[in-house]
Amino acid sequence: MSTHFFGDTAVLLGRSMRHIFRSVDTIITTAITPIALMLLFVYVFGGAIKTGTENYVNYLLPGIMLIAIASGIAYTAVRLFTDMKSGIFERFHSMPIARSSVLWAHVLTSLVANGLSLVIIVLVALLMGFRTSANLLAWLAIVGILALFTLALTWLAIIAGLTAKSVDGAGGFSYPLIFLPFISSAFVPTATMPGPVRAFAENQPVTSIVNTIQDLFEQRPIGSDIWVALAWCLGILVLAYFFATAAYRRKIS
Amino acid sequence: MTNASTTREPAIRVQGMEKSYKELHVLRGVDFDVAPGTIFALLGSNGAGKTTVVKILSTLLSPDAGTATVNGFDVVAHPLRVRESISLTGQFAAVDEILSGRENLVLVARLRHLKDPGQVADDLLARFNLSDAASRKVSTYSGGMRRRLDIAMSLIGKPEVIFLDEPTTGLDPEARIEVWQVIQELANQGTTVLLTTQYLDEAEQLADRIAILHEGHIIANGTLAELKQLLPPAKVEYIEKQPTLEDIFLALVGNEGKVASSKDQS
Numbered sequence: 001m002s003t004h005f006f007g008d009t010a011v012l013l014g015r016s017m018r019h020i021f022r023s024v025d026t027i028i029t030t031a032i033t034p035i036a037l038m039l040l041f042v043y044v045f046g047g048a049i050k051t052g053t054e055n056y057v058n059y060l061l062p063g064i065m066l067i068a069i070a071s072g073i074a075y076t077a078v079r080l081f082t083d084m085k086s087g088i089f090e091r092f093h094s095m096p097i098a099r100s101s102v103l104w105a106h107v108l109t110s111l112v113a114n115g116l117s118l119v120i121i122v123l124v125a126l127l128m129g130f131r132t133s134a135n136l137l138a139w140l141a142i143v144g145i146l147a148l149f150t151l152a153l154t155w156l157a158i159i160a161g162l163t164a165k166s167v168d169g170a171g172g173f174s175y176p177l178i179f180l181p182f183i184s185s186a187f188v189p190t191a192t193m194p195g196p197v198r199a200f201a202e203n204q205p206v207t208s209i210v211n212t213i214q215d216l217f218e219q220r221p222i223g224s225d226i227w228v229a230l231a232w233c234l235g236i237l238v239l240a241y242f243f244a245t246a247a248y249r250r251k252i253s
Numbered sequence: 254m255t256n257a258s259t260t261r262e263p264a265i266r267v268q269g270m271e272k273s274y275k276e277l278h279v280l281r282g283v284d285f286d287v288a289p290g291t292i293f294a295l296l297g298s299n300g301a302g303k304t305t306v307v308k309i310l311s312t313l314l315s316p317d318a319g320t321a322t323v324n325g326f327d328v329v330a331h332p333l334r335v336r337e338s339i340s341l342t343g344q345f346a347a348v349d350e351i352l353s354g355r356e357n358l359v360l361v362a363r364l365r366h367l368k369d370p371g372q373v374a375d376d377l378l379a380r381f382n383l384s385d386a387a388s389r390k391v392s393t394y395s396g397g398m399r400r401r402l403d404i405a406m407s408l409i410g411k412p413e414v415i416f417l418d419e420p421t422t423g424l425d426p427e428a429r430i431e432v433w434q435v436i437q438e439l440a441n442q443g444t445t446v447l448l449t450t451q452y453l454d455e456a457e458q459l460a461d462r463i464a465i466l467h468e469g470h471i472i473a474n475g476t477l478a479e480l481k482q483l484l485p486p487a488k489v490e491y492i493e494k495q496p497t498l499e500d501i502f503l504a505l506v507g508n509e510g511k512v513a514s515s516k517d518q519s
Contacts, residue, residue, distance in 0.1 A: 004366065011363045019351050022390075087347035091406070094311040094341040096333055097364050252313070 005098040012092075012105030019079065020113050030072040030117040034064045035124050041187060042128060049188055053218075057130040061122070062213035063186020066206055068117050069150050070177035073157040074170075076110040080161030081170035084251075093252060103158060103248060110154040111147060118146065132217040142216050145226075148233040149209060153177065155240035162247040186210045205232035262325055264289040264414050264445035265310065269319035272305050279305050281469030282319070287447055287462070289413075292440045294460035295449045301466045303449035304344060307418045310447070311341040324413050340412035344419050346403040350392040354383050354402050357391060358409065365410035377405040381435070397428025404435055415439060417448040421455060426499055427506065433458055 020026065038060060041049075046056040053059045083089045083106075092102050122130070134142070157174070164170035183197065184190070184206040190198050201207055208228040215222045265287035272280040279302040287293040297303045308314040310323055312332040321328045324338035341347075349357050355374050362370035378384045381401045391399060400420065407415055417436065421429040436459055440446055450456055456463045457477060464474040473480055496504075 007366070008364060011360065015349065015352065015360055018356070022351050086350070087343040087345040088349055090308075090311075090313055090343050091341060091347035091361075092364070093313055094336055094339065095361070095364055096336040 005101055008097045008101035009104045009108070012101055013108050016079065016105050016109035017112065020109065026075050027113055027116050027120070030068055030075065030114070031120040031124075033071060034068040034121055037067065038064045038121070038125065038128065051189055055129060055131065057125055057128050058132065058217060059214065060187065061125050061130055062210045062217070063181045063184065063206070064125075065118055065121060065146060065213070066149065066181050066186065066209060067178055068121055069114050069146065069153060070174055070180070072114040072117050073110055073150070073153045073177075074172075074174040075113065076106055076154055077157040077161035077164065077170040077173065078167060079109070080106050080158060081164050081167055084162070085167075099252065103244070106158065106161075107151070107154050110157065111150055114150045115147075133219045134217050135219070138216040138219060141226075142213055145209060145212060145229060145233070148230070148237070152233045152237035152240060155237060155244050158244040159240060159247055162244065162251055180204060180206045181210070184210055185214075205229070205236070208232060262289075263287055264291075264324060265293070265447060266322045267306070267310070267319070268321070270306070270309065270316050270321055271318040272302070272309065272314065272316050278469060280316075283466070283469070283471055285464050285471055285474055287445055289445050290440060290443045291461040292436065292446045292448065292459050294456035294463045295447065295466055296451070296453065296456050296463055297449070297466035298451060302469060303466055304418055306466070307341070307343075307416045307447070307449060310335075311339055311416050312336055313341075338412060339414045339416060340407035340410070341416045342403050342407045342418065342420060344422065346399045348391050348399055348403050348406065351390065353388045353390055354378065354394070354398075355387040357402060357406060361406045361409045367410060373409060377408065381405045395428075396424055397431060400424060400428060400432055401435070404432065408439070412444070414445045414447070417446065419449055419451065421450070421452065426502055429455075 038057070041060055042057055046060075049056065051059045080103075083102075089102065093099060156177075160173040161170050164173075181187070183201050184204060185201065186206060190201045190207065193201055208225045209232070211225040212222060212229045214220075215225065263286040265285075267283055267285050270280050270283040271278075283302075283306060285293075295303050295306060305314065309316050310321055310328060312328050312335050315329055323335045326334040326338065328335050349360065352360065355378060358374035358377055359370045362373040367373055375384075375387075378387045381404070383398060383402060383405070386394065386398060391402065394402065404417070404420070407417075420436070421432050424432065433455070436446055436448065440461075448455075448459070460477070462474065462476055463480060464471045466472075473483065
């Protein structure tokens with residue numbers, strides 16, 4: 001690894017961040033669908049949903065944030081794909097820079113862009129009556145879990161961006177990920193679901209993450225969910241990172 | 254000017270280079286040398302493997318067999334040293350559409366770890382006649398401006414060897430002549446240029462030596478005069494000289510003689 005890794009990554013991160021701020025629409029679009037879902041569920045379906053909590057926005061917010069992340073990472077795949085097609089990737093690779101910087105810049109950009117989308121969503125949720133008793137430590141834990149989830153999905157997006165044949169393929173892989181929160185505890189408690197659906201819902205990554213964040217927001221004692229959530233995130237992260245770097249090496253050799 | 258041009262060693266040396274993509278045997282043993290400070294044109298039809306040669310020499314691909322050295326460094330054993338010596342202008346303009354022209358140049362200057370990226374950018378903008386468009390997004394540039402910016406980005410850090418992969422494909426005649434002038438100036442300053450092209454007149458205008466890549470081999474390699482001797486001596490015939498469409502176009506848009514002047518400067 002070259003000694004310039006951090007400097008080169010910072011320069012390339014600056015480049016991607018310029019892209020983001022010059023097409024702010026990507027941050028808005030990432031935030032708008034989850035916000036629309038939040039409005040729909042709180043003001044249309046919410047009255048009929050019994051979650052055992054007084055405030056449905058509080059119940060809903062964690063799942064909405066995960067949907068936002070799952071749709072936000074699609075842009076990372078698209079940005080990476082566009083770079084490779086435009087020839088600028090080859091320019092970077094024929095220069096004396098740390099090659100892994102090129103990927104890491106996209107990964108860090110994804111973290112920042114998704115973070116911005118989440119801030120917008122939380123602000124809207126506050127307007128809709130979201131209230132939390134979470135203290136600083138709980139907030140840090142929530143930010144940490146969301147960042148880890150974003151990082152894991154971003155490396156999945158890197159695989160998609162590196163291997164896609166078309167720009168639609170690069171972005172389209174995220175649809176199943178966006179759908180996962182619907183079959184989880186994000187919108188309704190899993191106890192209301194029929195057997196096999198419930199079994200799936202309770203054993204997929206989103207439910208444990210949603211439960212953990214709900215508990216942290218409500219300052220409830222956290223059960224084993226947080227460990228399951230961390231295990232899922234780390235597991236996905238390690239696997240995705242492994243396959244992404246393998247795909248990258250194939251691409252540049 | 255550079256250590257490469259003061260030594261007698263070739264700036265680029267390719268020996269027995271082979272490369273296959275799965276079943277497709279693109280390069281079947283390619284050999285050529287490029288002397289420092291000269292312009293070398295690699296000529297071939299589409300799919301002949303010109304881009305593959307350039308990609309191997311710029312460390313983007315590794316060869317299946319054979320050796321290649323650039324500026325004295327083996328491309329497989331010392332890729333980082335090679336990347337320090339070269340610059341690549343690929344077939345598609347490798348510019349960032351969303352950034353401005355100046356930001357593109359500053360980006361590359363930073364990645365090359367130069368001291369004053371802003372100054373480097375401003376100098377190149379002036380030299381390539383892009384100062385007025387410096388702060389505009391590249392997506393608003395014309396094809397010729399984009400190519401000029403692309404080449405300007407390649408000159409940052411004063412690389413000793415420059416690869417230009419079909420530098421004028423898709424350009425209008427005026428932009429083509431502008432690019433030719435830039436390439437000629439580079440060689441005059443001692444930079445070694447390897448360019449690929451499918452335009453025969455481009456090779457004729459620019460190159461000190463021309464090699465023809467066909468079916469995975471170099472089938473001819475020499476100066477224009479040497480290549481001409483491969484054919485039977487010219488017969489003298491008297492024919493009426495018709496202007497080419499390019500002559501007419503350039504006369505009408507008022508740029509006649511630009512090609513000639515680009516040659517005169519050398």
